[in-house]
Amino acid sequence: MKKLLPLLLPAVWTLFGCAGSPTSGNSAPLWVSDAEQAYPNSEWISYTGSGRDRNSAESAAIKGLAQRFHIDATSIASSNQQYARSVSSSSGKKVEISTQNREFALELVSVSNVSGLIGVQTETWTARDGTVHVNVRMNRSECSERYTAMIRENEGLIRSLKQEAAKTPETFDAYQMLNFAFNAAQLTDNFYLLLRVLDPATASKRPEYGNADTVKALAQNAARSIVVTVKIQGDDVDGRISKAFSSYLTRQGFRINTTGANSYTLNVLFKMEDLDLANERYKYVSYVLNYSVKNKSGLEVFSGSDTGREGHATTGQARQRVVSVAETSIGSTGFAKQFDEYLASLL
Secondary structure (H helix, E strand, C coil): CCCCCCCCCCCCCCCCCEECCCEECCCCCHHHHCHHHHCCCCCEEEEEEEECCHHHHHHHHHHHHHHHHCCCHHHHHHHHHHHHHHHHHCCCCCCCCCHHHHHHHHHHHHHHHHCCCCCCEEEEEECCCCCEEEEEEEEHHHHHHHHHHHHHHHHHHHHHHHHHHHHCCCCHHHHHHHHHHHHHHHHHHHHHHHHHHHCHHHCCCCCCCCCHHHHHHHHHHHHHCCEEEEEEEECCHHHHHHHHHHHHHHHCCCEECCCCCCCEEEEEEEEEEEECCCCCCCEEEEEEEEEEEEECCCCEEEEEEEEEEEEECCHHHHHHHHHHHHHHHHHHHCHHHHHHHHHHHCC
C-alpha cells in the first residue's frame, strides 16, 4: 500500500492542553468571579465547575464543557480508545503508520482527564473555605486550526483505506482496512462536531467520506462478501464444535457457506482422548483442537491450536465438559482471540 498521509500535524503541533498551578487565598481569580471577562466567548469556550474537592470540581467543569459542545463525553473517549487500539495493533504490513500517528493515538487516550477533548487548558483555585474551583477552556482559534488539520489528514487516511480495500474484494484484508477506516471516521465525525462549535463559520463543511455510518456500511458489506466453508474432522459431538466456529464467524458478519463458491475454507480437527491417570474419583479426558484457514487459492493464511483436559465422575461427563471448554475457547479465549489478532495484523 502506498504511504498514507500522516494523521498528525507536523511535530510543532503538540497537545497544548495543560493544567494550571493550583492557587488558594482570599482573592479569587477573575475567571471565578467573571468568567466571561476573563475568557471572552468570542475567543474561548470556557466553563468553571466547583466542588468540595478537586475531583468533583473537575468533573463538574468537564461535564459543563462537554455540554457546550453538545457532545457525549463518554462516546468521545470511547472513539479515541477504539482508534488508538487500531493504531497500536497495526503491524505496518498493509498500512504504514507513522511515528507521529502512533504518538497521537497514545495521546488520544492520555487526555481522558478532559474526556477526550484535545487542547483543553485547566486552572484551579481553592478558596479559604475549602471550595475548589476548576476552569476548563479551549481557545477557539488555536483549537479550530488544530482540528481542521486533523480532519484533513484523517480524510486522507480514510480515502486511502477505501481505495486499498477496493483492490482486494472479498478478503479479510479489505474487511479489516474498512474497519480501520470506520474507526477513523468515528473520530473525525467527533472532530467535525467540535470544530463547528469552535468556529461556527465551518458549520457548512461536510466530511468527504459522508459520515461514520457510511463507512460502517462499507465495512459491513465487505464482511458479508466473505463466505467461509467450515470443515470439521474428528469428534464433533452433536455438531457443537462446528456451531461454535460458525457462531464466531457469523458474529464478525461473515457468511457460512452451504453450497457454491467460497472466499475461505476453515479446516478443523477436534480429537478427544480418554486418559488413565490412576485416579479413583475422577475420569479425565484431554482434547486437541487444530485449525487452519486457507484462501480460495489454497494458500494458508492463518492457523492455530488449543489443548486441554477435564475431569469428572464419569468419562461421559468428562467428555461433555471437554466439549464445553473447547466451545468457550473457540468463541473467546482461544480461536477467537487468535483470529482477532490475525485480523489486526493485516494492517
